[in-house]
Amino acid sequence: MRVVLGSAHVVSPIGEGLAASLQRMREGGSALQHIALSDGPAAVVGKIPEDLLAPGPDRLYHLVDRVLGNVLDDLDRPQLNERWGCYIASTKGDIEALASADPDHARLPFLADHIQRKAGFTQRPWIISNACASGTSAIAIAGAAIARGHIDHAIVLGVDVLSRFVLRGFQALHAVSEAPCIPFDAARNGTSLGEACAAVVLTNDPAILKNKLGTFLGGSIAHDANHISGPSRTGEGLVRAIQGACDKAGIKASDIHAINAHGTGTDYNDGMESIAFERCELSAVPMSGYKGWFGHTLGAAGILESILALEALDRGWVLRNEGLVNAGVPGKVNALLKDERTTGDLLLKTSSGFGGCNAAVLLRAWKP
Amino acid sequence: MSTDSITTLRQDLKAQIISHLNLEGRTVESIADDMPLFDEGLGLDSIDVLELIVLMDKHYGVRIADPKQGREVFQSVATMADHIQANR
Amino acid sequence: MQRGSSFASMEAMRILSTTIYRNGRFSVDGKELARSAGDLDHDLTKAWTAMEVELPRFVRMDRSSKLVSIAAAPFFAADGALSKYPKDRIGMVIMGTHGSMDTDQRYLDQLEAENHASPGLFVYTLPNIAMGELSIQHGLHGSGLCLLSDAPDIPQLHDACDILLHDHDMEAVICGWSNIFAGSAEATFMVVTAGKEGNWDNDELERIFNEHG
Numbered sequence: 001m002r003v004v005l006g007s008a009h010v011v012s013p014i015g016e017g018l019a020a021s022l023q024r025m026r027e028g029g030s031a032l033q034h035i036a037l038s039d040g041p042a043a044v045v046g047k048i049p050e051d052l053l054a055p056g057p058d059r060l061y062h063l064v065d066r067v068l069g070n071v072l073d074d075l076d077r078p079q080l081n082e083r084w085g086c087y088i089a090s091t092k093g094d095i096e097a098l099a100s101a102d103p104d105h106a107r108l109p110f111l112a113d114h115i116q117r118k119a120g121f122t123q124r125p126w127i128i129s130n131a132c133a134s135g136t137s138a139i140a141i142a143g144a145a146i147a148r149g150h151i152d153h154a155i156v157l158g159v160d161v162l163s164r165f166v167l168r169g170f171q172a173l174h175a176v177s178e179a180p181c182i183p184f185d186a187a188r189n190g191t192s193l194g195e196a197c198a199a200v201v202l203t204n205d206p207a208i209l210k211n212k213l214g215t216f217l218g219g220s221i222a223h224d225a226n227h228i229s230g231p232s233r234t235g236e237g238l239v240r241a242i243q244g245a246c247d248k249a250g251i252k253a254s255d256i257h258a259i260n261a262h263g264t265g266t267d268y269n270d271g272m273e274s275i276a277f278e279r280c281e282l283s284a285v286p287m288s289g290y291k292g293w294f295g296h297t298l299g300a301a302g303i304l305e306s307i308l309a310l311e312a313l314d315r316g317w318v319l320r321n322e323g324l325v326n327a328g329v330p331g332k333v334n335a336l337l338k339d340e341r342t343t344g345d346l347l348l349k350t351s352s353g354f355g356g357c358n359a360a361v362l363l364r365a366w367k368p
Numbered sequence: 369m370s371t372d373s374i375t376t377l378r379q380d381l382k383a384q385i386i387s388h389l390n391l392e393g394r395t396v397e398s399i400a401d402d403m404p405l406f407d408e409g410l411g412l413d414s415i416d417v418l419e420l421i422v423l424m425d426k427h428y429g430v431r432i433a434d435p436k437q438g439r440e441v442f443q444s445v446a447t448m449a450d451h452i453q454a455n456r
Numbered sequence: 457m458q459r460g461s462s463f464a465s466m467e468a469m470r471i472l473s474t475t476i477y478r479n480g481r482f483s484v485d486g487k488e489l490a491r492s493a494g495d496l497d498h499d500l501t502k503a504w505t506a507m508e509v510e511l512p513r514f515v516r517m518d519r520s521s522k523l524v525s526i527a528a529a530p531f532f533a534a535d536g537a538l539s540k541y542p543k544d545r546i547g548m549v550i551m552g553t554h555g556s557m558d559t560d561q562r563y564l565d566q567l568e569a570e571n572h573a574s575p576g577l578f579v580y581t582l583p584n585i586a587m588g589e590l591s592i593q594h595g596l597h598g599s600g601l602c603l604l605s606d607a608p609d610i611p612q613l614h615d616a617c618d619i620l621l622h623d624h625d626m627e628a629v630i631c632g633w634s635n636i637f638a639g640s641a642e643a644t645f646m647v648v649t650a651g652k653e654g655n656w657d658n659d660e661l662e663r664i665f666n667e668h669g
Contacts, residue, residue: 039571091582098564108604109553126612127604129555129583144623150615168567169578173418174435220624221599223591229579230414240597244624355588357600392515411512418575
């Protein structure tokens with residue numbers, strides 16, 4: 001049985017849709033911009049263009065509806081019966097609602113209710129909140145659910161929007177840079193927050209997909225057990241997640257053609273990842289993180305980045321680390337400075353988050 | 369600065385640390401002036417450094433711009449007191 | 457054979473042990489370990505003290521993390537249900553409805569009152585941090601899922617355990633419901649393993665997870 005991915009859609013600071021987003025990445029630089037907060041320090045963030053998503057209190061729901069609607073249209077609006085699963089990845093959902101007249105809307109199940117009603121799922125959606133590893137975790141779980149026969153198809157959707165709550169918190173941790181983030185660079189000094197919604201369908205029946213993106217080979221989740229906000233210096237959790245995914249997929253490190261890393265632009269995260277990649281004998285594999293273009297989109301990140309990296313690989317590209325000038329990480333890695341052509345098709349996607357949670361998935365590009 | 373005021377500053381600091389970091393069950397007497405604040409000793413971590421930087425600024429008017437500098441300043445109550453005296 | 461939410465055949469799962477924290481009362485496999493009826497913080501401290509675990513970190517944690525630590529503690533005792541399992545083969549599936557909202561509120565209150573974002577509070581404003589604290593405490597390197605739902609979703613917990621046991625190769629899973637918000641706390645935790653003699657019963661679990669006695 002193959003688990004196939006397809007009918008994906010994205011809305012992020014670099015725009016809407018896979019083809020348009022990829023073109024934007026190939027031809028243009030960072031979409032990160034400076035913003036001023038009325039009651040806090042200035043920041044550099046990735047913001048979805050206003051012509052795609054207007055300001056307002058229901059912004060999160062409009063964003064989700066737009067992406068979900070697009071995916072369902074692409075599937076010709078099927079009956080989402082008990083053979084359909086829904087896996088939602090989000091770290092904070094509608095967190096700004098906490099300060100509003102309806103604080104209960106900040107509860108993540110409220111977002112799941114909205115999605116279930118809008119789409120018409122018979123099954124209750126899963127909400128997976130594994131910090132910044134939520135998106136990749138959701139892909140791993142959806143793929144496993146199909147492989148185990150729980151369901152035949154799944155919609156995996158990741159979303160998070162910019163909020164004062166999160167931005168002020170990251171600033172308090174000294175985790176955000178005052179310039180656009182530069183993952184893996186020697187001069188990196190923090191991440192840039194972003195926002196996005198990304199969704200993809202996984203299925204054991206590729207006939208339902210008008211647009212096929214790739215196949216899911218295996219995934220894994222593992223913990224650092226080190227510190228709630230600082231990663232293990234030796235990458236314990238990430239090494240285990242990568243090895244677990246490889247074991248599941250029946251592949252060796254030397255089979256991997258491209259890595260899409262988490263690459264937040266913080267000193268500790270990127271350092272840890274480089275050590276983990278070297279420990280897994282992946283030092284020579286073309287590697288990049290995409291956050292230099294649109295920032296750290298939290299719950300959406302693993303899904304947004306997997307989709308774009310697969311799309312790139314389908315078209316024969318491994319994209320660069322946008323903003324990287326001079327790699328400076330303790331582990332030996334092949335951090336791309338320029339886009340590279342490739343005939344390879346095997347992608348490793350990794351994500352790491354607070355709580356010491358790490359997730360890895362192996363995806364094979366769809367080549368005609 | 370007199371020995372008395374050094375002692376007072378150190379005692380005040382200990383009380384502030386306990387209150388600011390919510391160290392339930394800790395008394396001022398149980399924190400020695402040169403007890404290591406991190407790892408063994410008081411068991412503080414990198415997040416606590418950030419909170420202590422805020423404490424230094426708000427309560428003692430001493431700014432520490434870079435958290436990495438923090439580790440040296442926050443070795444012990446004695447080093448914190450020294451830094452405050454030198455910079456306020 | 458009990459199944460979760462699908463018609464596909466699934467391998468049997470066995471529940472080895474259960475802890476319940478509710479209304480200040482904490483019990484393991486029906487045996488009461490602690491009982492308290494003070495305020496929430498007092499009750500949590502009382503239950504933790506009864507565990508007789510040396511952990512200076514406990515008093516520094518937020519309430520969600522304390523509750524999860526308490527609910528899982530008996531499993532890690534010398535004769536506990538997890539005592540014989542390798543630490544990197546113990547998975548975690550923790551479900552709740554409010555996630556980290558107890559701490560989210562505290563963080564937000566301070567942000568609004570003083571225009572100060574506390575780093576010590578902010579690090580706890582994610583639903584999975586409690587799971588992270590548990591993994592640090594016991595050196596757990598295995599797989600884990602933080603799930604959210606309006607109420608305990610037994611079929612979803614079943615399917616999550618099935619995935620962690622059979623796809624992520626865990627040997628045992630700490631699986632349960634933990635929720636703390638607005639001065640109220642409840643947790644129901646289980647140790648789940650794969651096994652020929654399955655005893656997972658959806659109806660029985662619905663009853664256990666949802667009783668408010």
